[in-house]
Amino acid sequence: MTDYSAIIETETDPGAPSKSTLWKRFWKNPLAMFEGAIGAPRLQFAAMDTWFSTAGAVGSYVFAYGAADTAFGATVAGSTLLPTSAARSIPVGTSTSGATFNAGAALSGTWRCMGTFDLTAAFGSGGSMAGATLWMRIA
Amino acid sequence: MMQIRNPVFTADGRIDVEVDFPSWGWLLFTADPNDVAPHGREIFAAALAMGPAPYTAPAEDAGAA
Secondary structure (H helix, E strand, O other), X not given: OOOOOOOOHHHHOOOOOOOHHHXXXXXXXXXXXXXXXXXXXXXXXXXXXXXXXXXXXXXXXXXXXXXXXXXXXOEEEHHHOEEOOOOOOOOOOOOOOOOOOOOOOOOOEXXXXXXXXXXXXXXXXXXXEEOOEEEEEOO | OOEEEEEEEOOOOOEEEEEEEOOOEEEXXXXXXXXXXXXXXXXXXXXXXXXXXXXXXXXXXXXXX
């Protein structure tokens, strides 16, 4: 990792000598900042773009279900994904019929599976559960 | 512009297409004229110009309950 070495005000004052050590810091300090060197200034939140907070943008996450079992790290087209909810609790013994959460509109772009998606899993005697997991848009 | 191939309309009028992304290589991509990402809208226009294949409904899953 490149070391960070601060440039002080007087080194850049009119008449100050243009030393090799100063130019090396002009060159290496940006590298040290990008590498996260100790003592180097950090990129502040206000300097960042807001792409990651726009729903559906590249880099954003969605909790959704797909059209087929998908392994951790695999990618799918957005048209196969529908945003949905997770169950917080399942009442036991109160109903024999199933229930399904609402789903949003199918997505755009390409998404990477950040969990493991199982379309369905056997549940009880003859029933099945439907899966959903976390996805990240990568393109 | 990135290379694209095999455009196919989705059920809702968007276009599923394979795109050769510089960072990822070939990926399945859903192109949307209303995508929040500008490149998604551009890919939709390019895919539409290629004359996408019509949408075909998926076959019934014989194993479905």
